[in-house]
Amino acid sequence: MDFFGRLTLDSLPFYSAIAASGAGVTVLGGLSVVALVTYLGAWKTLFGEWLTSLDHKKIGIMYVVVALVMLIRGFIDAAMMRSQQAIAYNNDGYLPPDHFDQIFSSHGTIMIFFMAMPFLSGIINFVMPQQIGSRDVAFPFMNAVSLWLTAAGAGLVLISLVIGKFSTAGWTGYPPYSGPEYTPGVGVDYWLWAVLISGIGSTMSGINFLVTILKRRAPGMTMFRLPLFTWTVFVAAVLMIFAFPALTVACVMLALDRTLDFHFFTNAGGGNMMNYINLFWLWGHPEVYILILPAFGVFSEVVAVFSQKRLFGYISLVLATMAIGILSFTVWLHHFFTMGSSETVNSFFGIMTTIIAVPTGVKVFDWLLTMFRGRLIFKPPMLFTIGFLVTFVIGGLSGVLLAMPPVDYLMHNTTFLIAHFHNMIIPGVLFGYLAGYMFWFPKAFGFKLNEWWGAASFWCWIIGFYLAFMPLYVLGLMGMPRRMEHYDIASWQPHLIVAAIGAFIIFVGIICLGVQLYVSIRDRKSAMDVSGDPWNARSLEWLTASPPAPYNFAVLPKVQAIDAFWDMKARGVAYQKPAEYEPITLPKNTLIPLLVGGTAFVFGFAMVWWIWWLAIATLAFIGALIVLRSFDDDPDFTMPASTVQAIEDRRYEQLAKAPKNEMADDPGYAGDPSPDPLPEGAR
Amino acid sequence: MSMAGAADATLVRPGEAAETEEKAFGFWIYLMSDAIIFALLFMTYLVMFGNTAGGPEAKDVFSLERAAAETFLLLVSSTTFGMASIAAARADRERVVMWLVVTAALGLGFLFLEFDEFRGMIAEGAGPQRSGFLSAFFTLVGTHGLHVSIGLLWIFVMLGQIWMKGLTLPVLSRLYRLGLFWHFLDIIWVAIFSIVYLPGLL
Numbered sequence: 001m002d003f004f005g006r007l008t009l010d011s012l013p014f015y016s017a018i019a020a021s022g023a024g025v026t027v028l029g030g031l032s033v034v035a036l037v038t039y040l041g042a043w044k045t046l047f048g049e050w051l052t053s054l055d056h057k058k059i060g061i062m063y064v065v066v067a068l069v070m071l072i073r074g075f076i077d078a079a080m081m082r083s084q085q086a087i088a089y090n091n092d093g094y095l096p097p098d099h100f101d102q103i104f105s106s107h108g109t110i111m112i113f114f115m116a117m118p119f120l121s122g123i124i125n126f127v128m129p130q131q132i133g134s135r136d137v138a139f140p141f142m143n144a145v146s147l148w149l150t151a152a153g154a155g156l157v158l159i160s161l162v163i164g165k166f167s168t169a170g171w172t173g174y175p176p177y178s179g180p181e182y183t184p185g186v187g188v189d190y191w192l193w194a195v196l197i198s199g200i201g202s203t204m205s206g207i208n209f210l211v212t213i214l215k216r217r218a219p220g221m222t223m224f225r226l227p228l229f230t231w232t233v234f235v236a237a238v239l240m241i242f243a244f245p246a247l248t249v250a251c252v253m254l255a256l257d258r259t260l261d262f263h264f265f266t267n268a269g270g271g272n273m274m275n276y277i278n279l280f281w282l283w284g285h286p287e288v289y290i291l292i293l294p295a296f297g298v299f300s301e302v303v304a305v306f307s308q309k310r311l312f313g314y315i316s317l318v319l320a321t322m323a324i325g326i327l328s329f330t331v332w333l334h335h336f337f338t339m340g341s342s343e344t345v346n347s348f349f350g351i352m353t354t355i356i357a358v359p360t361g362v363k364v365f366d367w368l369l370t371m372f373r374g375r376l377i378f379k380p381p382m383l384f385t386i387g388f389l390v391t392f393v394i395g396g397l398s399g400v401l402l403a404m405p406p407v408d409y410l411m412h413n414t415t416f417l418i419a420h421f422h423n424m425i426i427p428g429v430l431f432g433y434l435a436g437y438m439f440w441f442p443k444a445f446g447f448k449l450n451e452w453w454g455a456a457s458f459w460c461w462i463i464g465f466y467l468a469f470m471p472l473y474v475l476g477l478m479g480m481p482r483r484m485e486h487y488d489i490a491s492w493q494p495h496l497i498v499a500a501i502g503a504f505i506i507f508v509g510i511i512c513l514g515v516q517l518y519v520s521i522r523d524r525k526s527a528m529d530v531s532g533d534p535w536n537a538r539s540l541e542w543l544t545a546s547p548p549a550p551y552n553f554a555v556l557p558k559v560q561a562i563d564a565f566w567d568m569k570a571r572g573v574a575y576q577k578p579a580e581y582e583p584i585t586l587p588k589n590t591l592i593p594l595l596v597g598g599t600a601f602v603f604g605f606a607m608v609w610w611i612w613w614l615a616i617a618t619l620a621f622i623g624a625l626i627v628l629r630s631f632d633d634d635p636d637f638t639m640p641a642s643t644v645q646a647i648e649d650r651r652y653e654q655l656a657k658a659p660k661n662e663m664a665d666d667p668g669y670a671g672d673p674s675p676d677p678l679p680e681g682a683r
Numbered sequence: 684m685s686m687a688g689a690a691d692a693t694l695v696r697p698g699e700a701a702e703t704e705e706k707a708f709g710f711w712i713y714l715m716s717d718a719i720i721f722a723l724l725f726m727t728y729l730v731m732f733g734n735t736a737g738g739p740e741a742k743d744v745f746s747l748e749r750a751a752a753e754t755f756l757l758l759v760s761s762t763t764f765g766m767a768s769i770a771a772a773r774a775d776r777e778r779v780v781m782w783l784v785v786t787a788a789l790g791l792g793f794l795f796l797e798f799d800e801f802r803g804m805i806a807e808g809a810g811p812q813r814s815g816f817l818s819a820f821f822t823l824v825g826t827h828g829l830h831v832s833i834g835l836l837w838i839f840v841m842l843g844q845i846w847m848k849g850l851t852l853p854v855l856s857r858l859y860r861l862g863l864f865w866h867f868l869d870i871i872w873v874a875i876f877s878i879v880y881l882p883g884l885l
Binding site: 138 | 706708709712715716717727730814817819836844
C-alpha cells in the first residue's frame with residue numbers, strides 16, 4: 001500500500017512537450033493571479049469581502065469569473081482541435097491521438113459543467129433575488145457552498161493538466177470504454193469526480209433558487225407578476241433538482257465500477273452499459289434546458305427593454321417555459337436512437353422531440369412580436385439577442401431533422417450532430433449569457449461596458465460561429481465522423497480549414513471581450529451609472545443602486561403589476577424616500593464554505609489517485625465543518641437603521657444629480673406603457 | 684380530547700413557524716431530490732435483477748427473518764422518533780432525549796443487522812464484485828444504510844445540541860428536519876422490503 005496511492009513522479013507531464021506546456025500555462029496562470037493579488041495588496045479584501053462572503057451578488061460575480069476563466073480554457077481546447085483537423089489530412093498533425101482525445105473530452109466537460117453552469121448560476125444569483133424584490137437567496141450559506149463545490153470541480157479539471165491526464169472518453173464518458181478494463185488510468189476518474197462534486201453543488205443551487213422564488217418574493221409579487229427571467233429560473237431550478245440526481249447516480253456507479261470493481265456497466269459479469277447511457281441522458285437532456293431556459297429569460301428581458309415595449313405574450317412565454325420543462329424529461333432517448341431500441345420506442349421519442357420544438361417556436365414568435373413596432377435600440381445585448389434569434393432557428397431546424405430516427409441513423413456521430421448542438425448552445429446559451437453579462441454589468445459595478453468593443457465582439461462571435469460550424473453540417477452530410485484525429489479524404493480538408501478560420505474569428509471575439517473589459521474599467525468615469533437604471537428598464541433589479549447596497553432594498557418594494565419597476569416609474573413612486581428606515585438582518589461572512597470547497601477539491605484528488613487515508617480524512621473534515629456550522633445559531637448580523645439611512649441618503653443625493661436617462665430621451669418613451677395585453681383577472 | 688386540544692395551542696411547530704418554515708420547505712425539496720436517487724437505484728436494481736452472471740441469485744442470499752427483523756427495528760424507530768417529536772412539541776426535554784436515545788439504539792440495531800448481512804454475503808462469495816445483480820443490490824441497500832448512518836450521526840449531534848442549548852427554536856427546527864429525514868428513510872426501507880426482499884424470496 002502506497003502512501004500516495006497511485007500517484008508517482010511519472011504523473012508529471014514531462015513526457016510530451018504539448019502536455020508540459022499546457023501544464024506550464026496552468027501553473028503560470030495560477031502564479032500570476034497570486035502575484036497580481038499580492039502586488040495590489042488585495043489579499044485582505046479578497047478574503048474578507050469576497051471569498052468568505054455570503055452575499056448573493058458577490059457569489060454571483062465570483063461564479064461569472066470562474067465561467068469566464070473556464071471559457072478561455074475551453075476555447076483553447078476548441079482551437080487546438082480545429083487547427084489539428086485543418087492540417088491532419090494524410091498526416092498526423094501535431095496532436096497524438098491520446099492527446100486529441102483528452103482535448104475533446106475536456107472541451108465538452110469544461111464548456112458544459114464549468115463554463116455554462118457557473119455562468120448560469122452566477123447570473124441567476126446576481127439577478128434573480130433582486131428581480132423578486134428580495135434581500136438574498138433563501139439559504140445564503142448553502143449558496144456559498146454550491147459556489148465552492150463548483151470551483152472545486154473546475155480546479156480538478158485544471159489540475160489534471162498538471163498532474164496526470166484527463167479523460168479520453170468524451171464529455172459523456174460512455175462505458176465500457178470509460179470502464180476500468182479499457183481505460184485504467186486516472187483520466188476518467190478526474191472527469192468523474194469533477195462532475196460529481198460540481199453536480200452536488202448544482203443540485204443545492206436548484207433547491208436554493210426554487211425556495212427563494214417561492215418564499216422570498218416582495219409583497220404583491222405574485223407568481224404571474226414575476227419577470228420572465230425569474231420564471232425561466234424557476235423551471236430550470238425544478239429541472240436541476242430532479243435531473244441532477246440521475247447524473248449523480250450514473251457517476252457514482254461508474255466510480256464504483258472503476259474503483260471497487262463493481263459490475264454496473266462492464267461487458268462481463270452481468271453489467272448493463274445501456275443503463276449508464278439512459279441514466280446519463282436522463283440528466284443530459286433536461287440539462288440542455290437547464291442551460292438554455294435562463295438564457296431565454298435573459299433574451300426576454302433584453303428584447304423588451306431594448307424594444308421599449310412590454311414583453312409580448314407574457315402568459316404564453318410562461319406556459320411555453322413550463323411545457324419545455326415537462327417535455328424535457330420525455331426526449332432523452334433521441335441521443336441514442338441507433339442503440340437498438342424498438343421502432344415503437346424510437347418513434348415515441350422522435351415525436352416527443354419534434355413536439356418540444358413547438359413551445360420553443362412560440363417563444364421565438366413572442367420575441368419577434370415584442371420587437372414588432374417597437375423602437376429598437378441596438379446596444380450589444382440586443383445585438384446578441386437578434387443574432388440568437390436568427391441563428392437559433394437554423395439550429396432548431398437541424399434538430400427537428402435529427403429527431404427523425406431514420407435520419408438520425410445516417411447522421412449519428414457525424415459532425416452534423418456537432419454542428420447542430422453547437423448551433424443550439426452557442427447562440428442559445430452563450431449569446432444569452434453574454435447578453436446578460438453586458439446587460440447587468442452596470443448593475444454589478446456601477447458603470448457600463450464599452451459598446452463599440454461589445455458590438456465588435458458580437459460580430460466576431462456570430463461571423464466566426466457561422467464559419468466554424470456551417471462547414472461541419474456539410475462535412476456531416478459527407479460522412480465525416482466526430483472526434484477524428486486525422487483523415488485521408490481530400491474533400492474534407494477545405495471545409496475544415498474554413499472551420500478553423502471561423503474558430504480564429506471567435507478567438508478575436510474573445511479578445512474583444514477582454515479589451516472591452518479593460519477599456520471599460522479604464523474609462524469608467526465617463527460611463528458611470530448613477531441612477532441605477534441605465535437602460536430605462538422594467539424589472540425590480542433596476543430599482544436598486546448600481547452597485548446595489550448589501551441589502552438591495554432598504555424598504556421592500558410593493559409590487560402592483562407586471563414590469564413592477566416600470567409601473568412604479570409610471571406611477572411616480574419608484575424613488576419615493578421612505579419616512580424612516582428599519583434595521584436590516586443580513587448573513588455574516590464565514591470561511592466555512594470556502595473550506596468545504598477546498599476540502600472537497602482535496603477529497604476529489606484523493607479519490608482520483610486512490611489515496612484512501614486522505615479521502616477519509618477530508619470527508620470527515622467536511623462532516624465536521626457542517627456539524628460545526630450547525631451549532632451556530634447566530635449566523636446573521638443586523639445593520640442598524642442609522643447605517644441604512646446613511647447609505648440611502650448618499651444614494652438619494654446621487655439620484656438628484658443623475659443625468660436624465662439617455663434612453664428615456666427617446667420619443668418612444670412617452671408612448672409607453674403599451675396597452676396591457678393581459679385581461680384584468682390575470683393580474 | 685378537549686384537554687389535548689387546549690395543550691395543542693401551545694405546541695411548537697417548526698414546520699410552520701415563520702422563521703423556520705422556509706428551511707423545512709427546502710428540506711422537503713431536498714428529500715424529493717433524494718427520492719429520485721433512490722428511484723433510479725430501484726430502477727437499476729430491477730433492470731439488473733436477472734444479471735447474476737452465474738453467481739448467486741436473490742433467493743440464495745436473502746433471509747426473510749433478517750429482513751423482517753430489520754423492518755421491525757426501523758419501523759419501530761420511526762414510531763419512537765414520532766414520540767420524540769411529540770415530546771419536543773410539548774417542550775419536554777427529558778422525554779425528547781429519552782426517545783431520541785431509543786431511536787438511535789433501534790437505528791444502531793438495524794445497521795448492525797445490515798452490516799452483518801453484507802459481511803456474511805461477502806464472506807460466502809456473494810459480494811458486489813460477483814455480478815451486476817449483486818452490485819445493484821449492495822448499492823441500493825448500501826445507499827439506504829449510508830443514509831441511516833448519517834441520520835444516526837445527526838441524532839447524536841442533536842442530542843449534543845439539546846444538552847448544550849436546550850429546546851430552542853433553531854434546535855427544534857433541526858429536530859423537525861431530522862424527523863422528516865428519518866421517516867423518509869423508513870418509507871424507502873418499506874420500498875426496499877417490498878421490491879428487493881419479498882420478490883427476491885417469494
